[in-house]
Amino acid sequence: MTDPLFPGATIGILGGGQLGRMLALAAARLGLRTHVFDPVADGPAQQVCDAATIAAYDDAEALAAFGAAVDVITYEFENIPTAALDILEGLRPVHPGRKALAVSQDRLTEKQFLNQLGLVTAPFHDVAGPDDLTAALAAVGAPAILKTRRFGYDGKGQARIMADGDAQAALDSLKGAPAILEGFVDFSHEVSVIGARGLDGSVACFDPGENLHEDGILRTTTVPARLTPSQRTDAVLLAARILNALDYVGVMGVELFVTKAGLVVNEIAPRVHNSGHWTQNACTVDQFEQHIRAVAGWPLGDGARHADAVMENLIGDDADRWLALAGETGTAVHLYGKAEARTGRKMGHVNRVTPLR
Amino acid sequence: MTDPLFPGATIGILGGGQLGRMLALAAARLGLRTHVFDPVADGPAQQVCDAATIAAYDDAEALAAFGAAVDVITYEFENIPTAALDILEGLRPVHPGRKALAVSQDRLTEKQFLNQLGLVTAPFHDVAGPDDLTAALAAVGAPAILKTRRFGYDGKGQARIMADGDAQAALDSLKGAPAILEGFVDFSHEVSVIGARGLDGSVACFDPGENLHEDGILRTTTVPARLTPSQRTDAVLLAARILNALDYVGVMGVELFVTKAGLVVNEIAPRVHNSGHWTQNACTVDQFEQHIRAVAGWPLGDGARHADAVMENLIGDDADRWLALAGETGTAVHLYGKAEARTGRKMGHVNRVTPLR
Known part of the structure; x- marks a missing residue:
């Protein structure tokens, strides 16, 4: 695929969770349809997509029908079974491509790839x-x-x-x-860069965000991150180097440790990323639309930010606070349509924004 | 209904056009489901809603089933047949209510109502x-x-x-x-106020926008509008007076002529309004989410604007420019998923935003 998809075309999305949901909503803004493939019915994405296939990732017949029904294929998670990819790649373009998946599916391969690029890892x-x-x-x-x-x-x-x-x-x-x-890496804090690369090879990155984790789960992302100007430049150049090396198409999350010796790459995710949710309320083109633009062959947005932002994940019972959160001035509430608030389950997030004035 | 709807509840929307589509997308952000009722299949809203009923507005059985399947009912157009309303009102709350519909469905009743409120009309x-x-x-x-x-x-x-x-x-x-x-009214320009009133009687208005029409169809809305500070205050107070008089719940568009003698009300629309589309990219809570919040009994957003904006409608062949528009910096493209670009048909719009700095 080298021509941009026309409005009305269909993006196939593997995975029906909240990332798929927000990708589907972004596609809809652009007049693109979405078809979600997931083994479980009534997931967050299926509530908002145009068509859904409920089938296992090893259901060759369902995969073939899905591939035939869409114009391009993307995904919300990196652990796509290889056999599923084999079928889908024969039918339609899959973005981001195989190389990005191979690298990010395996921590060993990922670290070796990053080191070969001259980037520092743990x-x-x-x-x-x-x-x-x-x-x-x-x-x-x-x-x-x-x-x-x-x-x-x-x-x-x-x-x-x-x-x-x-x-x-x-x-x-x-x-x-x-x-x-x-x-272990002796780091002061973690930041992430949400970068995008278009079908034409153009690259655009959002401003780095600073991440705070609790119990291994992202709690908040704050933008701007605490970075010196040169660290900020390093972070963005480093993300661009990874995107180019993978001949990448789509949005990628790059997690970085900030150390006295410089930036250390923690991991990369070949998809829209939880630490990029702040872009929804602080950028004209957010990470979800950016990803859809990339896989559809459209021009990328420029990543410019019109506000400072703090994204807070709503995990498990946190979501019970929805009414109070909706009453906060300058706060955008995003909920994922999940019925059951299990412990550790991401139910939604809020973006608290402060316009740059 | 006096309690707010919980996330996961279903908003019923009468009408499957672009306004219904953007309402459904806004509801999805808040974790609310949507069920669209429209006589025609595969309309803009049906591509993104959770459930759809394709039936005529005089199909009593379909209306009853729709009412039973949703928690609250709203609409994207004011010409709901009275018989349909009779059925639906017996089943679920309908917002905005009957009084607003009665007034806005009929130009004579509307002008008489406005005059009785002490507002000037043609x-x-x-x-x-x-x-x-x-x-x-x-x-x-x-x-x-x-x-x-x-x-x-x-x-x-x-x-x-x-x-x-x-x-x-x-x-x-x-x-x-x-x-x-x-x-005829001797006016210099037209502005509109997009106002909202919550279930609790609170009122919030967005900044007035200035409208330019061509061939009777809205071409652009520019924010801020050319208004003196006192005209701006008058415009917002006037909108609030209308909302309160109708015991209104939801978003309303109020079109005003600016004349040497003051503001003249052109017409009111008891729904989200084309001249409020700019809020999508210049406000944390846009008019669509504001309407959903109101009809769901949630707190309203404050209407604050973080950017200047020019909304341009894409009418008929205008939509052919989608690729060039997507390549503009600072421009958000919104397309409605309509297959056929007939003359005079609203196919989408763009919001060109300039952050306030």
Whole structure:
């Protein structure tokens, strides 16, 4: 696909969660239709899309019908099964592409890729099996974190090793999954850059945001982040280098640790990112529209920000505060249409904005 | 209904056009579901709503099922048939209410209501039948405009009478529909106030916008409008007076002529309004979310504006410029998902914003 999609065309979205929902709403603003593929019915995205396929990711027939029904395919999560991709790629363009998925699906591959680009990551060592942990600890040192190579998110699939004696318990908790051992990074705070690359190779980044996590889950993102002007420039250039190296199309989240020695890349996510939700109320073109523009072959927005912003996630019971939050001046409430407020579940977020004057 | 609707509740929307579409998108941001009722399938709103009923407005069974399936009912157009309202009001709250509809459905009732409130309108005279036109012309004088009392929009159902000799042709063009004759108002420009009133009686207005029409159709709205500080205050107070008098719940558009003698009310629309589309990219809570908040019993947004804005309608072939418009910096493109770009058809709009700094 080299021509932009016309209004009325259909974007296929793999995944029916809140990111898919907000992508679908952004597509609708641009007159584009959406077709959501997800194994579970009545998810956040299906409530707002034009068409939905409820099927498993290994249902070849459903995938083929979905591919035939859409004009381009994107996704809200990076753990797309390879076999599903094989089918879909044969039918329609998939953005972001295979290289970005391969790199971001696997913590080992990701870190190797970033190091090859000349970017700094946490020290790490492959832990292919139980026998490798001793060598890994010797190389990386304790304290460290054992992380599964694949399928980790929001702090899941991770175990801390504060001293060598914790090693066996950490290994046990990962149940034999291939892992890497990551050394600790002495950082003052975490920031993220939400970058986008268009089909024409143009790159646009939003201003970096500063992230605060609790229990492994993003709690708030504050913009502007505490960064020196040169750190800010570094952060954006670094994101652009990753986007270009992957021949990327779409929005990417790049999480960075700020250290005395410079910026350290924590991880990349080949999709719209929770730390970019602030753009909805502080930018003319937000991260969701930016992603849709990119995968549709449209020109990117410029990423300019008209307000300072603090995004706060509403997790579990937090969402019970919806009425009080809706009554706050200068606060935009975003809720995801999820019925059940389970502990740790992202139910919505608010953006508190202060216009730049 | 006095309690606010909980997230997950369903807003029923009568009408599946672009206003319904943008209402549905705003409701989705707040975690509310939408169910659209319209006689025609695959309209702009149906592409983004959670459920749709395709049925005629005189289909009592479909109306009853729709009413039973939703928690509150609103609409995107004022010409709801009375019989449909009779059914729906018996089932669920309908906002804005009957009084607002009765007043705004009929140009004669509307002007009488406004005059009783002490507000200035164009001079007018009832033209119940052909025999009344002579008396009306004598009272109002030529030039004047003969308008059908009901079902007029975007300049339809109107005929100019520049001199007495035009009277018969004007009458013929209205095909015997009950009408009023309106005198010309000597105005410098038109502005509109988009006001909202909550279920608790609170009122919030957006800054007035200045409207430019071409061929009877809104072409652009520019904010801020050219108004003196006292005119601006008058405009907002006047809108609030109308909202309160109607015990109104929801967003209303109030069109005003600016004259040397003060503000003259042109007409009111009991719904979100084309001249309020600029709020989408210049306010934290836009007119669509404001309307949803009102009918759901949520607190209103404050109407604050963080940017100057020019809204331009994309009418008919204008929408062919979508790619160039998407490439403009500081411009937000909104397209309605309509397949066919007929002459005079509103296909979308753009908001060009300049942040206040």
